[in-house]
Amino acid sequence: xxxxxxxxxxxxxxxxxxxxxxxxxxxxxxxxxxxxxxxxxxxxxxxxxxxxxxxxxxxxxxxxxxxxxxxxxxxxxxxxxxxxxxxxxxxxxxxxxxxxxxxxxxxxxxxxxxxxxxxxxxxxxxxxxxxxxxxxxxxxxxxxxxxxxxxxxxxxxxxxxxxxxxxxxxxxxxxxxxxxxxxxxxxxxxxxxxxxxxxxxxxxxxxxxxxxxxxxxxxxxxxxxxxxxxxxxxxxxxxxxxxxxxxxxxxxxxxxxxxxxxxxxxxxxxxxxxxxxxxxxxxxxxxxxxxxxxxxxxxxxxxx
Amino acid sequence: xxxxxxxxxxxxxxxxxxxxxxxxxxxxxxxxxxxxxxxxxxxxxxxxxxxxxxxxxxxxxxxxxxxxxxxxxxxxxxxxxxxxxxxxxxxxxxxxxxxxxxxxxxxxxxxxxxxxxxxxxxxxxxxxxxxxxxxxxxxxxxxxxxxxxxxxxxxxxxxxxxxxxxxxxxxxxxxxxxxxxxxxxxxxxxxxxxxxxxxxxxxxxxxxxxxxxxxxxxxxxxxxxxxxxxxxxxxxxxxxxxxxxxxxxxxxxxxxxxxxxxxxxxxxxxxxxxxxxxxxxxxxxxxxx
Ligand SMILES: [Zn+2]
Numbered sequence: 001x002x003x004x005x006x007x008x009x010x011x012x013x014x015x016x017x018x019x020x021x022x023x024x025x026x027x028x029x030x031x032x033x034x035x036x037x038x039x040x041x042x043x044x045x046x047x048x049x050x051x052x053x054x055x056x057x058x059x060x061x062x063x064x065x066x067x068x069x070x071x072x073x074x075x076x077x078x079x080x081x082x083x084x085x086x087x088x089x090x091x092x093x094x095x096x097x098x099x100x101x102x103x104x105x106x107x108x109x110x111x112x113x114x115x116x117x118x119x120x121x122x123x124x125x126x127x128x129x130x131x132x133x134x135x136x137x138x139x140x141x142x143x144x145x146x147x148x149x150x151x152x153x154x155x156x157x158x159x160x161x162x163x164x165x166x167x168x169x170x171x172x173x174x175x176x177x178x179x180x181x182x183x184x185x186x187x188x189x190x191x192x193x194x195x196x197x198x199x200x201x202x203x204x205x206x207x208x209x210x211x212x213x214x215x216x217x218x219x220x221x222x223x224x225x226x227x228x229x230x231x232x233x234x235x236x237x238x239x240x241x242x243x244x245x246x247x248x249x250x251x252x253x254x255x256x257x258x259x260x261x262x263x264x265x266x267x268x269x270x271x272x273x274x275x276x277x278x279x280x281x282x283x284x285x286x287x288x289x290x291x292x293x294x295x296x297x298x299x300x301x302x303x304x
Numbered sequence: 305x306x307x308x309x310x311x312x313x314x315x316x317x318x319x320x321x322x323x324x325x326x327x328x329x330x331x332x333x334x335x336x337x338x339x340x341x342x343x344x345x346x347x348x349x350x351x352x353x354x355x356x357x358x359x360x361x362x363x364x365x366x367x368x369x370x371x372x373x374x375x376x377x378x379x380x381x382x383x384x385x386x387x388x389x390x391x392x393x394x395x396x397x398x399x400x401x402x403x404x405x406x407x408x409x410x411x412x413x414x415x416x417x418x419x420x421x422x423x424x425x426x427x428x429x430x431x432x433x434x435x436x437x438x439x440x441x442x443x444x445x446x447x448x449x450x451x452x453x454x455x456x457x458x459x460x461x462x463x464x465x466x467x468x469x470x471x472x473x474x475x476x477x478x479x480x481x482x483x484x485x486x487x488x489x490x491x492x493x494x495x496x497x498x499x500x501x502x503x504x505x506x507x508x509x510x511x512x513x514x515x516x517x518x519x520x521x522x523x524x525x526x527x528x529x530x531x532x533x534x535x536x537x538x539x540x541x542x543x544x545x546x547x548x549x550x551x552x553x554x555x556x557x558x559x560x561x562x563x564x565x566x567x568x569x570x571x572x573x574x575x576x577x578x579x580x581x582x583x584x585x586x587x588x589x590x591x592x593x
Contacts, residue, residue: 047414054416059448093342094414097349130346260353 001245005227006030006252007106007135007167007185007214010068011049011057017217017224018064024228027267028067030256031057032106032135035075037219043087046074050091054098067267069256071105071135072096079119080111089122096130102259103127105135106167109146112139117153124157133163133258138173147173151180165212165255170194174202178210183255187216188226196230200237208243212251309373309429310394313387316360320384325355329388336395341407347392348411348419352385359383374429376460376489382425389419390426398431405435412439420446421454428461436461441470449481456488463490472499475524476506485520486589492523500528504536511536519551519592523585526555526564538567551588553578 003026010018010031021029031053040046053070061068072095074088095101104127109116127134134154139146147166154164161181168187169177177184188196203211215226223229231248235241256262307315318326329351335343360382362370370377379387398404408430412423424443427436440462443455455462456474466474471494478485485491503525510517517540525533541552549571556564557578568575577583 051414051416055420056447059417091414094345094349094410097346097353098416099352099418100416 001025001228001231001241002027002249003227003231004028004030004249004252005215005217005224006165006212006256007032007187007216008224009034009216009218010061010224011052012219013217013224015060015064018061018066021224021228022065024225026066026225026228028069028262029061030069030071030102030252030262032071032103032137033073033075034106034137034218035077039078039081040084043084043091046084046088047091047094050095054095054100058100069100069102069262071103072098072101073105073107073123073135074119075106076108076110076116076120076137076139079116080113082115085115085119089119089126092123092126096126096132099261101132102256102262103133103135103165104130105165106137107134108137108150109139110137112142112146112149120150120153121157124154124159127163128157128159131259133165133256134159136164136166138166138168140168143168143170144172148176151177151182162255163258167214168216171198171202174206174211178206181210183210183212183251185212185214187214188230189216189220189222191221196226196233199230200234200239203234203239203243203247204237208246208251210251211247212255213247214252306372307369309370309377310391312366312369312373313391313394316362316366317355317384317387317391320358320361321355321388325388328354329391332392333395336392337397339397344392344396344407345411348389351388351392352418355384355388357383357385360387374460376463377428378458378489379425381458385418386422386425389422390429393426393430401432401435404432408436409439417448417451420448420451424451424454425459428459433461433465437465437467437470440466441473444470444474444477449483452477452481453483453487456483458487458489460489462488463494468494468496468498472496472502475499476502479503479506479518479521482518482593484589484593485518485523486585495524495527497528500525501530504528504530504533507536508532511539517548519548520585520589522551522555526559529559529561529564534563534567538570541567541571547588547591549574550578550583554583554585554588 005026008029008031010029033050033053050072058068072092074085079085096104104123107120107123124134136150138150150166165183165185166177167185169184174184186194186199186202188194188199199213213227213230215222215224217224217226227248231244234244253262253264317329332343332347336347360379362380367380370379396404396407412420415423427433440455444452446452456478462471462474475485475488478488503521507517507521507525522537529537537552537556540548553568553571553574556568557575
């Protein structure tokens with residue numbers, strides 16, 4: 001079975017992770033722009049980070065047979081530095097039209113400050129201007145409030161819910177998110193956000209419509225195989241295959257496909273032109289190394 | 305009659321783009337010409353969505369027109385969005401060269417891979433090319449082969465603008481990453497002793513490690529071959545693969561020294577084919593990659 005992980009921060013993952021993800025069936029991933037674990041102190045850091053999301057990381061993923069997409073946005077924590085936030089808003093038009101950008105995100109609330117709200121609103125307007133879906137990050141603290149408030153604001157800006165993915169849901173928030181017509185995404189992130197046994201129960205209870213599973217794997221203790229692991233667990237626990245396909249592949253495709261930049265044919269039947277750019281001869285390998293060819297006879301004590 | 309590069313690009317797009325794409329492009333070009341930076345930045349990004357990403361369908365005659373319009377311009381790998389993006393760039397006001405440079409640099413700094421390829425190929429048609437020699441030197445430091453090739457291959461700018469150290473790095477790096485040398489414009493014209501020395505060291509190192517030596521290397525190394533290089537060539541000419549032997553014969557034939565003749569005599573039939581022009585670097589490059 002093929003999987004999409006529509007929320008993973010692979011910039012902070014290793015090539016081993018990429019290999020494992022490809023082997024587990026992950027065909028395409030979306031990397032939302034997020035923070036680095038510590039605040040960025042100037043706009044140049046944002047510019048280079050955004051550039052790596054639309055450039056080198058997309059290339060690096062392709063080396064392992066994985067199609068990489070991203071979302072571009074000013075995250076909620078860093079929206080609180082107003083001087084910097086203004087500069088980030090200025091450079092965003094340079095990135096929103098890039099080929100692998102499938103949404104504005106992840107944006108939303110962290111502390112639920114006035115500045116977070118200001119930049120959430122400005123970015124919602126920007127998303128309307130460039131016709132892109134929106135990815136909403138919901139806060140860890142005061143989650144229910146933050147989630148509802150985000151949806152209220154989106155409705156004020158008259159963005160239809162089918163263009164919005166609300167992420168980091170839990171058992172408490174998902175009913176209202178689904179009721180209002182949004183895509184409800186769940187982060188399978190060990191020990192904190194959501195375990196995959198709980199996820200199985202959520203799908204059993206609410207069905208597969210508009211539910212999306214992702215890993216949100218990043219620089220923290222997290223699991224880049226969370227989506228395939230959850231998909232397989234669902235199958236084991238008796239959830240029908242079509243429901244697994246919806247929650248672990250097709251719903252993400254439908255939601256982000258609305259950008260016009262996220263199509264199954266990109267990875268099932270790549271255009272020759274992209275192949276030329278991304279695959280043919282390109283390499284993260286160093287001079288003299290040859291691409292890995294699986295061979296069981298290989299003696300792993302020998303470094304060629 | 306001859307055309308300007310801008311006229312050619314316009315014609316090619318006219319042949320292939322939809323009316324809507326055409327209209328969009330005209331509107332963006334007008335806005336950019338008025339100095340609207342947001343139109344440039346967004347237009348540059350949106351071009352593939354508006355005009356498509358197909359390869360330009362160019363005839364032999366188009367390619368000749370291109371070479372006449374701009375010496376060394378070889379657009380046979382260009383795509384329609386690339387052509388549209390270049391037209392947007394040529395619309396940008398350029399009287400103030402510092403401002404012009406800053407704008408193009410901003411695009412380079414934020415470009416994704418296909419945009420980088422486009423920008424490096426575009427420079428040959430843009431004003432103020434002389435300001436971009438550092439940008440080219442920086443560009444060849446890339447890890448991404450297709451971006452590297454957009455500078456090194458089918459591009460007259462490196463031979464026209466690059467300082468010798470950058471030029472030499474480009475040729476050596478091409479061999480390291482498995483990019484062909486033959487499509488490098490001006491390759492034979494800009495051969496120099498320092499470059500040949502680097503390539504000879506590289507070849508010797510590879511031979512010691514029992515790793516294959518890229519066959520095109522001898523084209524650049526042979527004109528300055530020293531004792532070590534001649535010994536490596538003698539050995540490969542005696543026992544190498546057929547493609548290696550052909551390449552060494554061709555390199556030695558053009559170097560025309562006494563030592564070269566001695567080596568060539570050990571396989572006179574290959575040497576004769578090289579002398580008769582039956583072996584070419586183009587064919588060797590095509591077979592090697
Ligand atoms: Zn995230």
